[in-house]
Amino acid sequence: DSGVxxxxxxxxxxxxxxxxxxxxxxxxxLSVYWxxxxxxxxxQFLIQYYNGEERxxxxxxxxxxxxxxxxxxxxxxxxxxxxxDSALYFCASSVGLSPLHFGNGTRLTVT
Amino acid sequence: xxxxEQSPQFLSIQEGENLTVYCNSSSVFSSLxxxxxxxxxxxxxxxxxxxxxxxxxxxxxxxxxxxxRKDSSLHITxxxxxxxxxxxxxxxxxxxxxxxxxGSGTKLNVKP
Numbered sequence: 564d565s566g567v568x569x570x571x572x573x574x575x576x577x578x579x580x581x582x583x584x585x586x587x588x589x590x591x592x593l594s595v596y597w598x599x600x601x602x603x604x605x606x607q608f609l610i611q612y613y614n615g616e617e618r619x620x621x622x623x624x625x626x627x628x629x630x631x632x633x634x635x636x637x638x639x640x641x642x643x644x645x646x647x648d649s650a651l652y653f654c655a656s657s658v659g660l661s662p663l664h665f666g667n668g669t670r671l672t673v674t
Numbered sequence: 675x676x677x678x679e680q681s682p683q684f685l686s687i688q689e690g691e692n693l694t695v696y697c698n699s700s701s702v703f704s705s706l707x708x709x710x711x712x713x714x715x716x717x718x719x720x721x722x723x724x725x726x727x728x729x730x731x732x733x734x735x736x737x738x739x740x741x742x743r744k745d746s747s748l749h750i751t752x753x754x755x756x757x758x759x760x761x762x763x764x765x766x767x768x769x770x771x772x773x774x775x776x777g778s779g780t781k782l783n784v785k786p
Contacts, residue, residue, distance in 0.1 A: 565716065594772065605778040606717070606762070618772060653716055660771055662707045663764070665716035 569654050569666035577674055581642040584669045588635055588656030595637040600651040612637055644673045677701055680763055680777030688785050690752050695780045697763035698745045706746045706765040708737055717762055753784045
């Protein structure tokens with residue numbers, strides 16, 4: 564158990580809809596990272612938050628947004644969903660120089 | 675172009691064989707991690723290496739960090755079906771430890 568919790572585990576929705584993915588980092592970790600992984604592909608970095616502030620942005624679409632709350636949990640909002648957004652979305656957390664610890668992901672299916 | 679190039683992309687071997695996965699870069703890393711990911715699950719941290727030339731062992735897995743801290747390798751001895759999965763390397767550069775660069779992964783299939 565990595566200590567990183569993601570909900571929901573699965574999400575099925577229709578094109579054009581909006582969803583929210585939630586992540587609770589490991590206790591003590593200040594940084595939260597979001598990644599997208601499409602079928603049989605590597606991890607694509609989306610965005611990083613550190614102690615409530617956006618720290619770095621990757622290949623995140625304008626239709627996607629995220630935030631980190633005072634209790635350090637984070638949410639990733641995906642709107643105007645398209646079929647191509649179907650993927651696994653992972654959250655990872657770390658603190659200082661420590662490596663990333665990943666949650667088990669949310670599998671999003673857009674129909 | 676990815677900062678970390680991982681090879682091979684795919685590897686299908688018989689149980690009992692040995693294999694090596696490589697992770698290479700032209701950049702210097704302050705630390706490098708190896709993860710294993712099983713289908714539908716999150717990557718699980720196997721090891722972190724931080725010192726040039728460092729070698730770490732985890733049962734049948736041997737991890738090496740290059741002397742110049744630009745490359746790493748993962749060697750599996752006598753592979754077993756339970757080793758099947760996606761192996762990812764990731765690194766942090768000296769000037770920005772908040773940023774993690776990932777290789778594209780090596781998909782390993784060990785046949786019984």
